[in-house]
Amino acid sequence: MSLLNNKKRILITGASGLLGYFWINKMFKEFEIILVAHQRQLNYKNLKSIQIDLFSFDEIVKQIKKLNIHIVINLAGISNVEKCENYPDLAFAVNQKLASIVAKACSTTNTKLIHISTDHLFGNENKLFTENDIPILVNNYAKSKYLGECEVLRENPKALVCRTNFFGKGPKHRVSISDWIINDLTNNEIINLFDDVCFSPIIGSKVPEYAHKLLDLGASGIYNISADDVISKYKFGEYIANAFNLSQRLINKSSIKERKDLTKRPLCMGLSNKKASLILNQSFGKVIDHVALLYEHTKSRI
Template sequence: MTLKSSILLTGGSGLLAVNWFYSKRSEFIVYLGLNERIIQPNGSNVVILDFSSEKNLIKQLEKIRPSVVVHTAGLTSVEKCEKNPELAYFINVELSIMVANVTKALNIPMVHISTDHLFEGNNLNLSESEPVHGINVYGKTKAIAEKFVAEINPDSLIIRCNFYGWGTSYRKSFSDHIINSLRNHQVINLFDDVHYTPILAEYLIQTVHDLLAKRAKGTYNVVSDDRISKYEFGILIADEFKLDKSLIIRSSLASQSNLVRRPADMSLSNQKVKEFLGRKLGSVKQHIVQLHLQEEDEKIKEIQLL
């Protein structure tokens, strides 16, 4: 009998970690590393992570000896980061440093989940070699975290992405917001001047595992093959799910004076990962078709009930 490899996911109650668990639970022993919010999905192994010191965290990881640690924990709300920069720095930077130090000390591969929110937003389809320049607290702390992780654990895998998928009862994704609003016949406003390269969580997760299988290290943009606006993304979802797209109203980030400053273009190039893996990552339309097919999957229903 072959023993399964194991994965430890920090930020275990977050949207990405939950999708990761349900996507890979049949292939791996998956540990959900929890902190404030406690969940217990069927078949999960829950670990209440002790971030009070590296020594304590080392003891916990020595007990379970994961094959890889995927660091998904982070404070991702742009508004919350701006209102509480100390908390943003602690969660986004200091916890990342701790995980990098611990995985380095125990010789455990680390995957650090970053963001596409690292630049001013004046250029499109940026590569991994482009110098980062965050324009708000969220972007700046994620950029600092990347720098420390790469310095502390050079063998780590840093993943820049912007993902969506089916959310839980307590955390909805951008696609959930669009689908739920349109199904409830509610008007929604989506920016037509904000562009990005979103990827379905399932494809993000599988691509990371493909990179791990080939012992990749360093920074990779794991994004879809398409640059698209938030408005266009909403229209594609409405078309695929046969919803009323007339309820989607064009709006602009430029007109939102009450929001924390954000990059208008977060699109990233996935050329590096395509060349490394020898395949495309798929178009946004292809991913939305898959999102629709997932809706009837039992594991998706389990996620939604959490």
């Protein structure tokens, strides 16, 4: 396949997921995007989608060469914590094995790779965790994603691995945490948000923006892409309610300790973005700034 224009060609796995949606919408003007479909059909006008068995090293290598791919973005994953706990074989197959095969195929073909990891790798201390902090892996999602990172970098030391957590207006079939809060508050429904679980989420469109900038600067290894601060899920709900002029009174402060039915989760998932923001020479902004961006994006679409 020859280049029809001067745009670089990127291959996105996990394209039907939430981050796939943000990546495509942010980057479709800059790159020629080819999507890898899995179970869900992809219906993007003007974008080519193909089926590749991502467990087949030979098939990935063949397609990368045939399509003349410059960058692979690996977003394929089992992101549901409960599913990972209930189906460990599936979690480790996709989050670890598949990631490792994709990384090896990129290394063999000398193709750049951005692999997306998670903020779910730490424990209970209320802080912003750096790339050098030692992980505390409390469930199968955390274990499989961490082993995925390790294998990606073992197979392909030039790969860029981004740990992140994101929100934004997702597609109809895959709502984000902010969609869920906005929808329920708009419908006057009471919601419970944990006051003892902290994170540093960023608006989804910034993940591809920062990741590609890091790649352009030749970054490899692990980089956190997150907001500047760490806040509770309850506070996040308050920020959303304020920005969208919805009732804060519908938000109940709750504790994860009361949810014995849930798989064990880390209490603090804050990520320090210092390493990435230093190399990019820009600050990423606080969670409240990203919520304001979400409001602006939503308003401009009405």
